[in-house]
Amino acid sequence: MYTVVIVDDEPWALQGLAEIIDWNNEGFSIIGQFTDPDEAFEFLCKKEPDVVFTDIRMPGLSGLDLIEMSRVKGLNCEFVLISSYEDFEAAQKGIRLHVWEYILKPYNAEDIHSVTKILSLHLEKRMISSVWNGTIAQKKSCVRRDRFKTS
Numbered sequence: 003m004y005t006v007v008i009v010d011d012e013p014w015a016l017q018g019l020a021e022i023i024d025w026n027n028e029g030f031s032i033i034g035q036f037t038d039p040d041e042a043f044e045f046l047c048k049k050e051p052d053v054v055f056t057d058i059r060m061p062g063l064s065g066l067d068l069i070e071m072s073r074v075k076g077l078n079c080e081f082v083l084i085s086s087y088e089d090f091e092a093a094q095k096g097i098r099l100h101v102w103e104y105i106l107k108p109y110n111a112e113d114i115h116s117v118t119k120i121l122s123l124h125l126e127k128r129m130i131s132s133v134w135n136g137t138i139a140q141k142k143s144c145v146r147r148d149r150f151k152t153s
Contacts, residue, residue: 004125005051007034009042009068010084011060015107019055019084022111028118039063043071050077052125053102058085069099080124082117084109 006025010016016035025032033051036042039060046054046068054072056065063071069081081099086107102124103117 003029003031004053004122005033005049006030007036007042007046007049007051007054007079008032008056009036009039009054009060009065010057011037011039012057013037015057015084019114022109023114023118025118028115029122030118039065039068043068046072046077046079047075051079053080053082053121055082055084058083059087066095066099069101073099080121082121 003026008016008019010019016037020032020035030053033049034042034045036045039056040063042054042056043063054068056068058065065081065083065085069083072079072081080102082103082105083101084105084107088106102121105113105117
């Protein structure tokens with residue numbers, strides 16, 4: 003099961019997103035919900051979830067700030083931006099930060115389902131690739147060690 007964190011300064015928005023679909027049925031588990039992006043960042047650093055759904059405009063840190071800080075920290079989360087505003091500059095910055103998706107409020111269950119379906123496939127491929135690359139790296143490491151063995 004893939005892990006999800008939701009960040010939005012509006013408690014009703016957090017609850018709405020958490021309840022709009024059956025996350026477990028989609029293969030996801032919500033492990034954190036935050037109205038404070040600073041608290042969310044601390045949690046992301048500790049838990050490194052697979053996916054973060056974040057509002058863009060929040061007091062203090064914006065969702066874009068949260069993403070940028072996470073990228074600088076080297077976190078490997080996928081981010082989905084959620085906004086009530088059609089903000090071209092925010093969308094553009096999101097693209098530069100490699101966000102997975104940009105969803106406009108009000109959204110519906112189908113919007114979220116579509117995102118989770120594609121994200122699930124992407125995360126599965128990422129996991130397979132990671133395992134495959136780890137296996138290759140391990141084999142290369144063994145080959146190098148074998149080269150230096152003396153009889």
